[in-house]
Amino acid sequence: MVCLCFSCVQSMTDALETQVKSKVTVKGHLHTYRFCDNVWTFILTDAQFKNEETTEQVGKVKIVACDSKLLSQ
Numbered sequence: 001m002v003c004l005c006f007s008c009v010q011s012m013t014d015a016l017e018t019q020v021k022s023k024v025t026v027k028g029h030l031h032t033y034r035f036c037d038n039v040w041t042f043i044l045t046d047a048q049f050k051n052e053e054t055t056e057q058v059g060k061v062k063i064v065a066c067d068s069k070l071l072s073q
C-alpha cells in the first residue's frame with residue numbers, strides 16, 4: 001500500500017485538473033465499497049481501464065475518492 005502526504009495529494013489533484021484532457025472508463029467487479037468521513041473507497045477485481053487509445057486489464061484496484069473541497073481545509 002502506498003501512503004501519500006498531503007502536499008503530494010494536492011500536487012496530483014492540481015495536475016489532474018490542469019493537465020489531463022482525456023476520459024477513462026473503468027469497469028470491473030465491485031468487491032468492496034466503503035464511505036467513511038466523506039471518503040469513498042472502492043475495491044474492484046478484474047478491472048478494465050479504457051481510453052480512446054488503449055485498454056488495460058488489472059486484477060485488483062483500489063480507488064479512493066473524496067470531495068475536493070476537503071483538500072483545501
